[in-house]
Amino acid sequence: MIFLKKVLIIYNPKSGRFSEDKLSYILNFFKSKNILTYPLNMIERPIKKNLANFFDMVLVAGGDGSLNYVINNLVFSDIPIAHLPTGTVNLFALENKTPYSLGEALNEIIYKYKPVKINLGKANEQYFIAMVGIGLDAFIVKSMEEKIRKSKKRIYNNSIKYLNYICNIIKISGNYKFYDLSLNVIDSGNTGDSNAHGFERRELHYAKEIIVSNIRYYGGPFKVFPKNSPLDDKFDIRLVKDVNNRIQTIFSILKSLTLYKKYEDNPDFYIKAGKIYISSLDPAQNEKIYYQCDGEFAGTLPVEIEKVNNAVTMLVNPASFL
Incomplete structure (x- = not known):
């Protein structure tokens, strides 16, 4: 107390x-x-x-x-x-x-609840507590924000609102064009890691959609990152590769829910890092690719994302964090 x-x-x-x-x-x-x-x-x-x-x-x-x-x-x-x-x-x-x-x-x-210093993420100049999404989900977030701004109707029933949100996601996602993304691991938590700009690359990954998470949940009550915690010094990062449409993307993420133990050590699906740099494989396309923080549109690529330790004091449930 x-x-x-x-x-x-x-x-x-x-x-x-x-x-x-x-x-x-x-x-x-x-x-x-x-x-x-x-x-x-x-x-x-x-x-x-x-x-x-x-x-x-x-x-x-x-x-x-x-x-x-x-x-x-x-x-x-x-x-x-x-x-x-x-x-x-x-x-x-x-x-x-x-x-x-x-x-x-x-x-x-x-x-x-007890006060605990927790770690945040920082995407360029914006802090986040839950996650950053790059690609399709950020496109959906931006499109939904624009749709909500234009709408004069407010839905008060949360279940109906959530279903309406899902239906709009399905409709909006059909308009998305997938781009090739590159993820440069700057700091994997080991000594000797360095800055992405002008230094030798330590680890490079490619994907169509990237989710950088500070917590276990994504998109609702779905534990896409079941071993993650905002007390960790690294992010759990989900790479979605070899997809070209929304259905393939959804099924790829569903694998995280049903077959996590099978894929958790597979770098084609999951990696861990404390600092990363994400850009389009073709830098000329960067301004067309969005990223979102905690479900809010944040900007366009490129984005540097890093873990910031002891950044904020939250009152937390001891059963979840301690």
């Missing part, structure tokens, strides 16, 4: 499962515990580290994208961050085994 007097509640009103009723519930919960709260709408007001430092805890009510936004603003701060899953997928909540019931989650956060 951590001692709390004041809590900064950062919420995303547009996250998948958020509602004003849930915000009221959260505020009343802390009021009943004689804990002062300060709610901050992350869409209307920027997050500043010097503001957060006045509080004993930052509670993020949103999805993985909301959590990503907060950690990028509070990276290397000692203030504990707790995540209350009100997004559509909530990968970090799955990793942390955080209940979806507001009451259960809040009680576990203040009475059971």
